[in-house]
Amino acid sequence: MELRSKVPSGPIDQKWTKHKFDMKLVNPANKRKYHVIVVGSGLAGASASATLAELGYQVSCFTYHDSPRRAHSIAAQGGINAAKNYQGDGDSIFRLFYDTVKGGDFRAREANVYRLAEVSNEIIDQCVAQGIPFAREYGGLLDNRSFGGAQVSRTFYARGQTGQQLLLGAYQALMKEVHRGQVKLYNQQEMLDVIVVDGQARGIVTRHLVTGKIETHLADAVALGTGGYSNAFYLSTNAMYCNVTAAWRAYRRGAGFANPCYTQIHPTCIPVAGEYQSKLTLMSESLRNDGRIWVSKTVDDGRAPGDIPEEERDYYLERMYPAFGNLVPRDLASRRAKDMCDEGKGVGDTKLGVYLDFEDAIERLGADVIEARYGNLFEMYERITGEDPYRVPMRIYPAPHYTMGGLWVDYNLMTTVPGLYAIGEANFSDHGANRLGASALMQGVADGYFVLPYTIADYLAQAKLDPVPEDHAEVRGTLEDVRSRTDRLLALDGDRTVNSFHKELGRIVWDNCGMGRSAAGLKDALQKIPVLRQEFWENAKVVGEGESINQVLERAGRVADFLELAEVMCLDALVREESCGGHFREEHQTPEGEALRDDENFTHVTVWEHTGPDSAPREHREPLEFANVPPTQRSYK
Amino acid sequence: MKLKLHVWRQAGPSERGRFVTYDTDASEHMSFLEMLDVVNEELESNGEEPIVFDSDCREGICGTCGMVINGRPHGPWKRTTVCQLHMREYGDGDEIWVEPWRADGFPVQRDLMVDRSAFDRIVAAGGYISVRTGSAPDANAIAVEQVDAEKSMDAASCIGCGACVAACPNASAMLFTSAKAAHLNLLPQGQPERYGRVLDMILTMEAEQFGTCTNHGACENACPKEIKIDVIAMLNRDYMKALLKAS
Numbered sequence: 006m007e008l009r010s011k012v013p014s015g016p017i018d019q020k021w022t023k024h025k026f027d028m029k030l031v032n033p034a035n036k037r038k039y040h041v042i043v044v045g046s047g048l049a050g051a052s053a054s055a056t057l058a059e060l061g062y063q064v065s066c067f068t069y070h071d072s073p074r075r076a077h078s079i080a081a082q083g084g085i086n087a088a089k090n091y092q093g094d095g096d097s098i099f100r101l102f103y104d105t106v107k108g109g110d111f112r113a114r115e116a117n118v119y120r121l122a123e124v125s126n127e128i129i130d131q132c133v134a135q136g137i138p139f140a141r142e143y144g145g146l147l148d149n150r151s152f153g154g155a156q157v158s159r160t161f162y163a164r165g166q167t168g169q170q171l172l173l174g175a176y177q178a179l180m181k182e183v184h185r186g187q188v189k190l191y192n193q194q195e196m197l198d199v200i201v202v203d204g205q206a207r208g209i210v211t212r213h214l215v216t217g218k219i220e221t222h223l224a225d226a227v228a229l230g231t232g233g234y235s236n237a238f239y240l241s242t243n244a245m246y247c248n249v250t251a252a253w254r255a256y257r258r259g260a261g262f263a264n265p266c267y268t269q270i271h272p273t274c275i276p277v278a279g280e281y282q283s284k285l286t287l288m289s290e291s292l293r294n295d296g297r298i299w300v301s302k303t304v305d306d307g308r309a310p311g312d313i314p315e316e317e318r319d320y321y322l323e324r325m326y327p328a329f330g331n332l333v334p335r336d337l338a339s340r341r342a343k344d345m346c347d348e349g350k351g352v353g354d355t356k357l358g359v360y361l362d363f364e365d366a367i368e369r370l371g372a373d374v375i376e377a378r379y380g381n382l383f384e385m386y387e388r389i390t391g392e393d394p395y396r397v398p399m400r401i402y403p404a405p406h407y408t409m410g411g412l413w414v415d416y417n418l419m420t421t422v423p424g425l426y427a428i429g430e431a432n433f434s435d436h437g438a439n440r441l442g443a444s445a446l447m448q449g450v451a452d453g454y455f456v457l458p459y460t461i462a463d464y465l466a467q468a469k470l471d472p473v474p475e476d477h478a479e480v481r482g483t484l485e486d487v488r489s490r491t492d493r494l495l496a497l498d499g500d501r502t503v504n505s506f507h508k509e510l511g512r513i514v515w516d517n518c519g520m521g522r523s524a525a526g527l528k529d530a531l532q533k534i535p536v537l538r539q540e541f542w543e544n545a546k547v548v549g550e551g552e553s554i555n556q557v558l559e560r561a562g563r564v565a566d567f568l569e570l571a572e573v574m575c576l577d578a579l580v581r582e583e584s585c586g587g588h589f590r591e592e593h594q595t596p597e598g599e600a601l602r603d604d605e606n607f608t609h610v611t612v613w614e615h616t617g618p619d620s621a622p623r624e625h626r627e628p629l630e631f632a633n634v635p636p637t638q639r640s641y642k
Numbered sequence: 643m644k645l646k647l648h649v650w651r652q653a654g655p656s657e658r659g660r661f662v663t664y665d666t667d668a669s670e671h672m673s674f675l676e677m678l679d680v681v682n683e684e685l686e687s688n689g690e691e692p693i694v695f696d697s698d699c700r701e702g703i704c705g706t707c708g709m710v711i712n713g714r715p716h717g718p719w720k721r722t723t724v725c726q727l728h729m730r731e732y733g734d735g736d737e738i739w740v741e742p743w744r745a746d747g748f749p750v751q752r753d754l755m756v757d758r759s760a761f762d763r764i765v766a767a768g769g770y771i772s773v774r775t776g777s778a779p780d781a782n783a784i785a786v787e788q789v790d791a792e793k794s795m796d797a798a799s800c801i802g803c804g805a806c807v808a809a810c811p812n813a814s815a816m817l818f819t820s821a822k823a824a825h826l827n828l829l830p831q832g833q834p835e836r837y838g839r840v841l842d843m844i845l846t847m848e849a850e851q852f853g854t855c856t857n858h859g860a861c862e863n864a865c866p867k868e869i870k871i872d873v874i875a876m877l878n879r880d881y882m883k884a885l886l887k888a889s
Contacts, residue, residue, distance in 0.1 A: 052775075055775070056775040059774050059775060070698070070706065071696065071706070071755075071757065071758055071759065072758060072759065072761065072762050072802065073762070074705070074762075074802055075698055075704045075705060075706050077698070077699065077704070079699065079703055079704050080699045080701055080703050080704065089781070089782075091782060127776065127778075129781045130778040130779065130780055130781045131773070131775060131776070131778045132781075133778065133781040133784070133831070134771065134773040134777075134778035134779070134781075134831055135770070135771050135773055135778075135831075136770075136771045136794075136825065136826045136829050136831050136832055138791050138792075138794040138795040138798050138825065138829065139791070140791070141785075141786055141788045141791045142788065143788055144785065145785030145786050145787050145788060145791075146782050146785055147781055147782055163795060163798075164795060164799070166703065166799060168703075169703055169799075169801070170795075170798060173798065176765070177765060177769055177770035177771070178770060178773075178775075180762060180765045180766040180769065180770060181766070181770045181772060183762075183766050184766040184767065190762070192759055192762075215751055215752075244698040244699040244700070244704060245697060245698050245699075245700060246698050278671040278672075279669055279671055279672070281669070281672055281676045281677075281679065281680050282676065283673070283675065283676050283679055283700065284700050286700070286701055287701075384721075385701075385702075385726070388719070388722060388726050388728065389673075389726065389728065391670075391671075391728065391730050454775045454776075455775070455776070458775070502683055502686045502687055503686075504679075504683060504686075546686065546687070546689070548685075548686055548689055548690065548691055548692070549691045553653070553654065553752065554694050554751060554752040554755065555691075556692065556694055557686060557691075557692060
């Protein structure tokens, strides 16, 4: 597997402009002759589909949802970053670039991050023109807020529903092109494989989730905007349907998978309530602006929070990080909460939680101010837990939230399979080992609106794309592979439900490849996962038929892929003998318990190549260079 | 708590459906959908096909879930989708009736899952602003009065779940269509296409087998995002103007 990043030469601030000029174009009259398949209709997929169609390409967009508007981008709350500097507080493209590289703990590709910062401004223009109702000041201009510890106010937001509003903008643009006949939309169809002919991605195999029909779709290029894989943990803030299948099938067909161990654990989620828990709910990070995090100083303290006197409380973040206090970055806040629970100081019935207390803020500002700021979040919390956070401190606990790892892509967002692209959270490219708040939306729409539609032309204009007949051996073969795998799943008639396997896998991954990782734990997980996977294929139970809606079958296919991915996640975490961003190896920490990077040996992207169903994946490395932002040790003391 | 559930089971759009009764034991901390997950897990263990229902984010924002519980879309809680309804609402011995959205515009696909693609077609008819990627002026070039931006945002918070249609005695999609139109029509960017948008969206809504609005207001009551029927008045006003302009 060859990893050519194709980063253009020249100064960082001129690379993208130069590249846009150097790339080959497809003549306007010829664009309609090319057919592009986009899988996924989230921010990246919908924006790419709409823009490619506007440019004149024929586009087919696939989603497993009943409507493209349901993709998980919709759940993003906080906002979207851009370097507009509308607040005049010294922001710039370079500063956004700098913050993102540093926030990613120096494990992202500089050129990609710079381009992201550069197009961030165009994104806001585009979104406003589409009618996205961003928050505004009294004068009618756009409002901004500071988010996730940034020292400038560069985050644009639409109440707590920024993801929903941006997705609706992209969805509407997509539906406009559907109406024009330029995009063909395929709802309720799940991609189950990539068709690779003569080394080029030429189509996909899908299963219609209502009729069960398995069929092939051919094209000149394929783009995957299929999201992240946090549901490998079973419990995460991801939506129920989020899965790794599309990306994993691509991996199995030759696309390298980069940095699978880079996962982000969000510190402020509502804790698990019981065994039946199906997913976790995120509470916006903004709560840490006014809430104080604490636990009892006493181990196994059974008292109600109100009965624990002030001097017996440990406001541990304020104690350990006097400069940043409760506002330390996500990874630190998460790990310290885990430490407290590991020490036996966790709160609530399950002892897996810490308090987030608004008592002081309410006393200082008044309940009405707190309600104005966080009313909707408090209401959501009360709805879920039945507790009133105005009177009783919230209980929070970290939860898997976002995956920085994903399919390896070059500067053009192309995977190691020619003609196969990965966009949005599905690729690995921009966030390094840790993503900053309000940057996920930015990357999704940057890839879809402003990068892929241009870089894909460079490929289409130069690739030799012979017509592929439906009865081509590779097409038939891939279709047969999907059919036989589906039949194999349907034939499973063991003793355990599919969900029970997913839960067990999630526990293994969470315990060993979650907030803290150690060689011993990872080796243990690497023993357990193949055993569980084997048991799945022998003892899972898949009820129902293939020719109709069968949600058990859908889940089974996704869980089977998570059972493979999880092993590579743990392997990746094991070989990365350092701590960086969301990847914290217990063996590699400073005396104060902070992440300790090893720049000399690990300033690279780890890329895994599939070598066969029963053999270990092969490790490759893409070296990273930091010519513009010199690596430093993060400090929040 | 011990519960008796009567759940609508229907094998396909043209099959006959019926209520099937299940006994289950639920915890007050569960969400309503987690309670159904547990029922399904047991059905699966016994080799029976689980109840089909659609749900995704389980945070009340994606609009995927939706079922009628004891006659009310999304169940009894205000401002709440069914995924956020929790079982402490119920007590030991309660009987609960669970049905899909019922409307000609939303054919049942299986059990509690319905086909809402008609909403996509209403949006495709005109629920957008035609702006090509990359052609937009600077975002601050157009000032938008804050009160308009807020009203637009109120309408834009529609999650497209379809509870308004399920609640309406006429199975009308007016609240949905009006909210989508109002979101754009309240903004300066939405003005050039305003009247064409209104005509096209209403025509499509009617073609999709949704009924007409007779101002019952049941939609507003059922809407988990509390979208007000003011938007319907606005759409009606725009529709009259559009007809005059068209003639």
